[in-house]
Amino acid sequence: MVTQSEKRLKILLISTSVGPLGSGIGGGVELTLHNIAKTLTQRNHEIRIVAPGGSVCGSFPVVEISGELQFTAQGEGRDALIALPKNSVLANMWDYARQVQDRYDVLVNFAYDWLPFYLTPFFPCPIAHLVSMGSLTDAMDQIIGQMAAQFPGTIGVHSRTQAETFSFADHCRVIGNGFDLSLYQFCPEPENVLGWVGRIAPEKGLEDAVAVAQETGIPLKIWGILQEVAYWHDICDQFPDAPVSYEGFLPTAELQHALGKCRALLMTPRWVEAFGNVVIESLACGVPVIAYRRGGPAEIIQDGKTGWLVEPDHIAGLVTAIAQLDQIDRHTCRQQVELDYSLEALGDRLEQWFGELLAGRELVIGGRW
Structure with missing residues (x-):
């Protein structure tokens, strides 16, 4: 396990792209991101948040990115196509992440969207994906499953029941949640x-x-x-x-x-x-x-x-x-x-997750993820 006494991590939290933090549009993801930022900060890790313009997340530093909001995934049907609006805030957020990734030890993706998973192989910096929903569309299942197989240990979920909606449930790590x-x-x-x-x-x-x-x-x-x-x-x-x-x-x-x-x-x-x-x-x-x-x-x-x-x-x-x-x-x-469900319990699980991701990265030949 990575502890604050061993290493202070630099972590970039990349928010959902369906709405600004604080608006409520992002549902439980907004509270989850805030609680994760809080427990990581309490453990002396350095965090920064990337989110759509107009976002507010307590006193935590937020890099606001402009652009059109992403569509919500609920209710689109199994055959829903992958789509990005013009000047997509999702694409803009991940372009920012690409430019600054060398400043961070790990990126954490909170968006239930196709693009961040597709981009994973192209990022030298490891990406931890915290998946916020169960199986909704065939396209999302396919891309998440591909990343679960190609980059073991990178897919986090909140519950075992959620994981079992996917065919790759055994490759998902249950993170749960925690609260102040x-x-x-x-x-x-x-x-x-x-x-x-x-x-x-x-x-x-x-x-x-x-x-x-x-x-x-x-x-x-x-x-x-x-x-x-x-x-x-x-x-x-x-x-x-x-x-x-x-x-x-x-x-x-x-x-x-x-x-x-x-x-x-x-x-x-x-x-x-x-x-x-x-x-x-x-x-x-x-x-x-x-x-x-x-x-x-x-x-x-x-x-x-x-x-x-x-x-x-x-x-x-x-x-x-x-x-x-x-x-x-x-x-x-x-x-x-x-x-x-305390913040302390959540922090322990997150540090173990990130620690194992970073340890696995060091084993890859050439130091590439």
């Missing part, structure tokens, strides 16, 4: 409200949570970026009497304060969530999570201890789980994340 738990206040006494957090888009399955609110009469508070307005309006038309309120997109400090007051968080995704950052954020506040037994959340939630896992797309199961919330000890929820 000092930012999340434990709330022992909730209000009689439920919460839902995420991008408001079809793959997130918000309509199921709204259906639960209508059936139980328990108010549902919704937080997240309103990505697809027509989808939101359809839900409102479908459930006109549901006791729901849209609370907007909130930064961590405000979100954890509001989320902590909920009796439970509902997670109702239609797709395989790679991890589920909001599960950890919820548990850190002492809020149990009721989620479909699908994707990363199913690896995090301890059924019957820190929440309930329900068969996918089964609204009646969600309602039944809500009736059993009194069986969950909110202190146990907080204890789980303190044990498994």
